[in-house]
Amino acid sequence: MNSKDGIPPAGAFGQLDQMWFRLRSITHGSNPGGEWPLRLQFLESYMLLIPIAGQGSIIVDGKYYELKAGCVFVCQPGQLIEASMEDTGEQSVFILRFDALSQPCRPEQPEQVHSTELHVPFPLEGNIAIQSTITYSKHCEAITASLGSTDPLQQLLAQSRFYELLFSLLSDARQLQPSDSDTDTIMERAKTYIEQHYREELSISLLAGEAGISVRHFIRLFKQTYGLSAIEYLTEYRIRQARSLMLPHTNYELKDIAAYVGYKDVPYFRRKFKQITGVAPATFMRNAKLKIVAYHGSLIGTLLTLNIIPCAAPADHPWTEYYRRKYETDAVLPLALDDAIRIQQLASLRPDYILGLEPSVSRRMLPQLQAIAPTFFVSTLQTDWRTQLHFIGECVGRAPEAAAWLNNYERKAKSIRAQLGQGSAMGKLLLARISGQSITVLSTRSLAEVFYDDLNFIPASVVDRRLSNQTLTPEELWSSDADKLLFIVDEDAASQAVWSEFRDRESLLPPDPAGFSRIEYLPPYPWTEYNSFTQELVLDSALALWRNQT
Incomplete structure (x- = not known):
């Protein structure tokens, strides 16, 4: 690929004739001089974030990205996102939610296996550089005026204007090539390329070429970033797509599924499937029913x-x-x-x-x-x-599948530990929940297990991990030796007021020389759940918390 953040090469746009788009809604976030938030949520549709003025950040599935004028951020269905704009100066952000659907295919064409997971994907993701913020502002204003009308013709016009906006976005994505070449961007680009071309024959030399770096450097960076090699990731992604075609509402033959996800040799596909999931394909399909x-x-x-x-x-x-x-x-x-x-x-x-x-x-x-x-x-x-x-x-x-999932979790935790550093390099951590006026230390289960046990953060001295209901006063908390604080903040007014006081107090402290935040927070849901799904969400969020946001 020739640009960053999941922008595919020009050839990927050839699939646009297989798609149609429907705008669901458009909203305008504007809060001069104050902070504008987009609350933590799972997305059920595509979403465009178009900053017209101001700058901010978005966390997508635990990864941090910047939001700024001059770029459009594209989010995918099923992602866990949270975004905000900084509380300095004028802010203006348009949020568009839309569906991107493939044209229906005929069931007699096995090479076009129909799956809700495998519709032709929208060919953009992440930050997309644009030529003119003013152009997009005019697009959004025109769409807003038409979509808000009760006249069916005006609503149809809104959909037409949305297509014009998409044309501008796709054109800019094809023409503009952001100059930033940080490691995260390079690796995310390579990973996205794998996900968009997994059905093809991919080699390390091809992927390194798409990333724009040497083969040796690419091998090292990919393993360092994701905890597995690019070929291992390709295999896991193919098997994940194959599983979606083996669910009860599907009825495809194994040879067609194998061919669809990139394997011509069915016995080889069976071996790889069992290696990744812990069970043979036939067992998986039987269990799925x-x-x-x-x-x-x-x-x-x-x-x-x-x-x-x-x-x-x-x-x-x-x-x-x-x-x-x-x-x-x-x-x-x-x-x-x-x-x-x-x-x-x-x-x-x-x-x-x-x-x-x-x-x-x-x-x-x-x-x-x-x-x-x-x-x-x-x-x-x-x-x-x-x-x-x-x-x-x-x-x-499903015992083999449970074991396979746990092996993948441990591998991911090891990779994140390596990226975070060890011991004193990470500083001491204090986890707490704010419920009304009460501050309860989180020392067991959930967040504590991920950060203290799986990622080896050092608890602040005040943390007693033998206690399940340890409470602190605000003064005890602030006088602790914690270098980092992570709060679960309940959504009632009293809890939010206490959290606001902490944020105000944090702003009075001398800034970190590296620009890192000392405190961060998460809402109670879903982070207070205690199961494998939530533990992995916490693990995936670890790298984004407290990172340099300047």
Whole structure:
């Protein structure tokens, strides 16, 4: 590739005739002299962030990027994002959400296997340099005026004007080549190229050429950045795409799936599939047809890591909708709040397994559930998340997949440890949750396990990891020897007020010579969940926290 941040070569634009676009919404964020935030959220559609004035930052799946006038930031469906603009001077940002869909293909064409995961991707991602901010501002203003009308013709005009904006963006992406060549950008470019061309024959020399560096340098940088070689990443990505074609709503032959993801040799594909997932393709497809109920919402995260789409899950759990968006399936039955109605739902569904949490099901419910299907309860009080993952894997016949996932997690943690440094180089860390006026030290489970145990951060001296409910006063917290502080901040007014006081106090401290922040925060959801999915989210966010944001 000849530019950065996931911009494909010109040839990739040839797929545009297979796509159509629909603008969902456009909003304008403007807050002169104050901070403008885009709250932490999973995206269910594509999103364009177009800064017209001001600068800020966005965190995408744990990675930090700058937002600034002169660039458009393109986000993908399913990403976990959070963005803000700095509280200096004028701010103006347009946010456009849109769908990019492929033209339907005929089922008799195996080389065009239809999958919601494998629609022709929008050919841009990340920061895209643009020629004129004024041009994009005019595009957005015209779209806003038309889309807000009740006249159907004006709404049609808004869609047409959105196509004009996309034409400008794609044209700029083809013509402009940002000069920045930092390691993160080079490696992200190479990784994105792999994801867009995984069906082709890719070599290290080709990928190094796309990155614009020597083969030897590319091999070292890719392994250093992602914890595995480029060819290993290509293999894992191909197998991930293959898994999406083996789900219950699909009905493809193994040879067609293998060919689609880039393997002409089916036996070789079988070996690689088992190497990555821990099970043979036939076993995976057989297991995928099992109907598994997540009786409690917090189990959804563990099932995600085992590639399980539950046939039923609580309707009130916020991950249920994300789960549906991730897999684009309507097969997840929303379970009612009332236990009696749930029993009726499950009896009609006739699942293969029911998974629940041990302290949360009454004794009178247990026989009713067991009469419907084999029922297993996960202990949330006496076991850690790794043990819970192993237990669920054993219960539903996914033990090899659980082991494979854990091996990948440990490898990723090792890579991030190497990038962070060791011991005193990272400084002492204090994790705490602000709930109203209470400040509780997070010393066990969740965040603490990732940062202290998996990444080897040193706890601040005030942290007693033997205590599960240690509290601190604000003065005790600020007088501690913590070099870095990470807060979980509840969303009520009292908690936000305490957090605001901490931020004000931080601003009075001498700036870090390297420009690093001392304090950071996360909202309570989903970071307070305790399962394999959340642990990996925390791990993926570690490198972005406290980084130089100047």
